[in-house]
Amino acid sequence: MKFSLVLGMKHMFSNLAVILQNNTFVESDFTLPVPVLLAKFSFLPISSFFPEASSSFSANWLDTVQQSAIRSTLEGFNVGISGDGNPVALLEQAIALTHHALAYSYLGLYYFKIAAYDQAIATFTSAIEQYKEEPFFYASRCLVYRLIDEDEGAFYDYQIAKRLDFNYHSVLEWAENQAELTYFEADNLVIQELESKPKQLSTDEINSLGLEYVHCYSYLKAIGLYSAAIAESDNKDSNLFVFRGSLYLKLTCFELALSDFNQAIALDENRSAAYIFRAKVFESYRNYQSALEDYAKAEDIDRDSSIVYEERASLFERLGNFEEALLDFDRLVTLNPEDFYVYSLRADLNEKLEDLPGALADYSKAIDLNPYYSDLYSYRAAIREKLGDPIGAKADLDKFNELEDE
Template identity: 45%
Template sequence: MKAENPFYYLPSSQLFPIDGPLAGLDIANSLTAKLKIAKEYTINNSHEEALSVYNELIEEFPNYPFLYACRSILKTRIEEEEGAFYDYQVAKRLDFNYHNALEWINNAGEMVESEELQELIANEKQEEQYYINRATLFVQHFEYQKAIDDFTKAYSLGNNPIVLVSRGAVNMRMVKYNQALSDFNDALKQDNSLMQGYIFRAKLLAAIQEFELADMDFNKAIELSDGDANVYEERAQFYELREIWDLAIADYTTVIELNPEDFYVYVLRADLYEKSNLPQKALEDYNRAIELNPYYSDLYQYRGDIRQSLGDEHGAKEDYAKFEELEEE
């Protein structure tokens, strides 16, 4: 992987416009220099100046999700909610991990601790499973750094590489990609048969657009999966991201063969058949999905659209009416 990959080093820099010292991966170039200036503007409440920096960078680099995430955070800070939501949507579309990162930044410390978490905090034990359990609850409360700390304690007690994968997954939620990649690499060095390690590393590599490396890891996970449908579904989503419809369809077909009663996989494959200009196959999948789950209203709208595209106006009208009926219920 190239260190100068901006999809990797920008989030790893953690140069978000939030209060606090500079932290994260230190990459010196003109882009990070401007991000440091924008962060300093934000800390000094020079919001218009910071916004100007982000506007300029996004105009120059419209495909970098980190920039939209930064502008979303700044707009939230100055209560431009509509603009903040738009930028959040763009960042999430470009890399879904920014959904988790922005939730973390906006919600950390805001949730009331559950009784279960309070009990664990009050009764600390120097046991691996205790720290794993508490870390899991911290994740649910958007206390990602506390979760990282607990997974670190758990690993020190058991040297379990699965714990490194779990810690890496939390680092990935914070888009601390350098730390996440280090965790996944260390876990797989310790145990190169960890399917979950390859899956998470593949998803990270896909997020930073290192597609060839991601493909290798997904293939390795498939080798280790022993027919696990979830692994094929993960790889199918990776192929969707790259708009390689035929390979995604092939993987969803395998998922269906392994789990033929899951209605939603038919929906996922139908969508790809539509994108591949195969409406009749899409219709067949929607038919099967409705057989399996006749009360899911959206299916009728999807099938109605397909029927209309195929010239079946009567069938489309029936489906739209059924959609409205179920929505009212």
């Protein structure tokens, strides 16, 4: 068991490390859409995400690169990220030429690496000015703000990154909890029991241990566990690829996640979870058509899977396709009639559709199901105010304040 865990920890590469190891890139890759470009060739300023020092772009290949901004950017990576030199001149040259997103990310990562946090923040701020819709740069600046205890800035960037792509919520939450891992694991009896077993774990035990690691934010250990199980198994289990891929997704290692979901589907084309998770990768890449196709495939496999309707409705809503979103939320309510949360989701959409009576009815139902969730009263108060019911609105606000004070 201990051998498997150590072996698995070695599997934690960044997307970039895998690409460099396999030499699977061409010059045109560096003109991909920015979300895909950053996913393939960069990583967040987290120490465990840095590739090994031996990972670099070969000098012979760089000599063939025609675009000077790309060549300067990748040379800058070799000098300052893979190596121990100073890449600032190279990366600033690339930024001056084309404002290349990778050049900003590598420069920020270099400053993070040498603990020049003010310069890292300034670099990520400049990147945000150029790429206002890229959650990667907000998340990167958030992580550096945390290092200097700039809580207000970190919280602001966290909120923006989460709004732009909820996967960044997961990785930022994981990073924030890393200091507590030892305590979380020490208090977890399942982890203590299964880690101490002298024999090979069964499939059920692997799944249980992996789940407990996830609960404790030990994502790297869980990835190691699943990687070892995959490597040691003669008959590959599609579930293991889904489990590992879901963790790569949480860590915004999108290319590794995509590879795992593709492998899961190749092993079992009826694995609905693999399509749902792969759709979320496509959403992060803003490849919305592929995401919708995967959600449709998951729906075909399991028409009673509420997660399909919730995720697709959220995507439709972000795309402004409110009527399609409403159909999915209606289906979600049918599948989960006792879940207050689904009514609150539909209520919010009804408000956007200017169906205020519908929003009021849904918030009221949500409150019936969960009368102790204070925010629901605040939301309903706003609807009642719009409907010309100031007395009802005041009663809801009073209840909101009462619950908040408890």
